[in-house]
Amino acid sequence: MTLNATPEYKKANEKYLAAKTDEERLVYLDEMIRLCPKHKSSENMLANLKTRYRKLQEKILKVKKMAKAYSKAGIKKEEMQCVIIGFTNSGKSSLLNELTNVNTKAAESSFAKFTTKKPIIGMMPYSGTQVQIIENPAPDSEDYDKGLTNSADTILLLINSLDEINKLKSYIEKASGKKIIIYNKSDLLNTNEKRKLEATLKSKKYNFVIISSKTHEGLNELKDKIFSSFSKIRVFTKEPGKLRSEKPIILQQDSTVYNVAEKIFHGFSKQVKEAFVTGPSSKFPYQKVGLKHNLKDLDTIEFRTK
Ligand SMILES: Nc1nc2c(ncn2[C@@H]2O[C@H](COP(=O)(O)OP(=O)(O)OP(=O)(O)O)[C@@H](O)[C@H]2O)c(=O)[nH]1
Ligand SMILES: [Mg+2]
Known part of the structure; x- marks a missing residue:
C-alpha cells in the first residue's frame, strides 16, 4: 500500500480484508478505487484494484448464472404445472403457502421488495391428485425465469390492481399456457369496490378469481379453476367386489374407456372383456359400456378381464 493513502482508504481496505462474501468485497473494492490517491506513484495500484474489481464482478455473475441454471434444472415438470x-x-x-405444502418466506411488511429470489416449488393436493405450483420471482427483477413461465401449462397472473394486467402482459407474450387472473388482497376492498371490480373483470371476459390469502376468500374457487385449466379429468378405477381406488387416474378431457384400459393394463387392453361406468358419463349406475365410450370427470370404471 502506498504511504500516502488516506485513513478512509485504509479503513475500506481493512473492511475489504475482513469481508465474508464476494458481494461485500466488491462493495469495498469499489470504495477503495474511489478513495485511492490519484497520482503517478499510485497508478499501478489503481490499475491493480480495477483488475481485481472486474475479476470479482465476473466471478459473482458466473456464480449467479450457475445458480439460476441449477434452479432451472432442478425443476422437474409435473403432469399439471402452473406458475404464479x-x-x-x-x-x-x-x-403459495396457502395452496401448497411449502412454507416459504413472505414479506414481513407491505413495503418490502423482491423477497423471493429463486423459483419456489410447491405441490397442491386436489382431490387425490397433485398440482405443481411454482412462484416465479417478480418479472421486473433479474431473478425472473422466463422459460418457466413460457413452458407452464397454466399461468396465474397475481394482481393487486387492474392496471397490472397490461403491465404483466409483456412478460407472457411467449407463454402458451392457459391464463387465470387472480386479484389478491380482496380483504382491503369494501363491498362496493369489490362489486365494481368483479363487473369490470367480467366485462373483459377474463377467466378470473378474486381472493384473499389472508381471509381465504375465493381459494376453493381458485383451486377448481386451476384444475379445470388443465383440461384433465379424474377417473377412478374399481376392481370387481372392491371399493373404488383412492386416487384417480388423470386423463385428457376427451379420453375413452380404451385410454384408461391402456393406462392401467399397460398395452394389454385387449384383455378387457367388459367395462362398467358409474358417474357423470353414465346414464345409470353400473352402465355397461364399450371401449369407445367417452368418460367424464369423476367417473368410476370397473373392468372385467378374460
Ligand atoms: N391484506 C392482505 N395482505 C396480503 C395478502 N396476501 C399477501 N399479503 C401481504 O403482502 C405482502 C407481500 O406478500 P408476499 O407473499 O411476500 O408477496 P410476493 O409477491 O411473494 O413478493 P416478492 O417475493 O417480493 O415478489 C406481505 O406483507 C403479505 O402479508 C392478502 O390477501 N391480504
Ligand atoms: Mg415472494
Whole structure:
C-alpha cells in the first residue's frame, strides 16, 4: 500500500480484508478505487484494484448464472404445472403457502421488495391428485425465469390492481399456457369496490378469481379453476367386489374407456372383456359400456378381464 493513502482508504481496505462474501468485497473494492490517491506513484495500484474489481464482478455473475441454471434444472415438470407471476409484494409467496405444502418466506411488511429470489416449488393436493405450483420471482427483477413461465401449462397472473394486467402482459407474450387472473388482497376492498371490480373483470371476459390469502376468500374457487385449466379429468378405477381406488387416474378431457384400459393394463387392453361406468358419463349406475365410450370427470370404471 502506498504511504500516502488516506485513513478512509485504509479503513475500506481493512473492511475489504475482513469481508465474508464476494458481494461485500466488491462493495469495498469499489470504495477503495474511489478513495485511492490519484497520482503517478499510485497508478499501478489503481490499475491493480480495477483488475481485481472486474475479476470479482465476473466471478459473482458466473456464480449467479450457475445458480439460476441449477434452479432451472432442478425443476422437474409435473403432469399439471402452473406458475404464479406477479409484481413484488402482490402476494405470490403468501398464496403459495396457502395452496401448497411449502412454507416459504413472505414479506414481513407491505413495503418490502423482491423477497423471493429463486423459483419456489410447491405441490397442491386436489382431490387425490397433485398440482405443481411454482412462484416465479417478480418479472421486473433479474431473478425472473422466463422459460418457466413460457413452458407452464397454466399461468396465474397475481394482481393487486387492474392496471397490472397490461403491465404483466409483456412478460407472457411467449407463454402458451392457459391464463387465470387472480386479484389478491380482496380483504382491503369494501363491498362496493369489490362489486365494481368483479363487473369490470367480467366485462373483459377474463377467466378470473378474486381472493384473499389472508381471509381465504375465493381459494376453493381458485383451486377448481386451476384444475379445470388443465383440461384433465379424474377417473377412478374399481376392481370387481372392491371399493373404488383412492386416487384417480388423470386423463385428457376427451379420453375413452380404451385410454384408461391402456393406462392401467399397460398395452394389454385387449384383455378387457367388459367395462362398467358409474358417474357423470353414465346414464345409470353400473352402465355397461364399450371401449369407445367417452368418460367424464369423476367417473368410476370397473373392468372385467378374460
Ligand atoms: N391484506 C392482505 N395482505 C396480503 C395478502 N396476501 C399477501 N399479503 C401481504 O403482502 C405482502 C407481500 O406478500 P408476499 O407473499 O411476500 O408477496 P410476493 O409477491 O411473494 O413478493 P416478492 O417475493 O417480493 O415478489 C406481505 O406483507 C403479505 O402479508 C392478502 O390477501 N391480504
Ligand atoms: Mg415472494
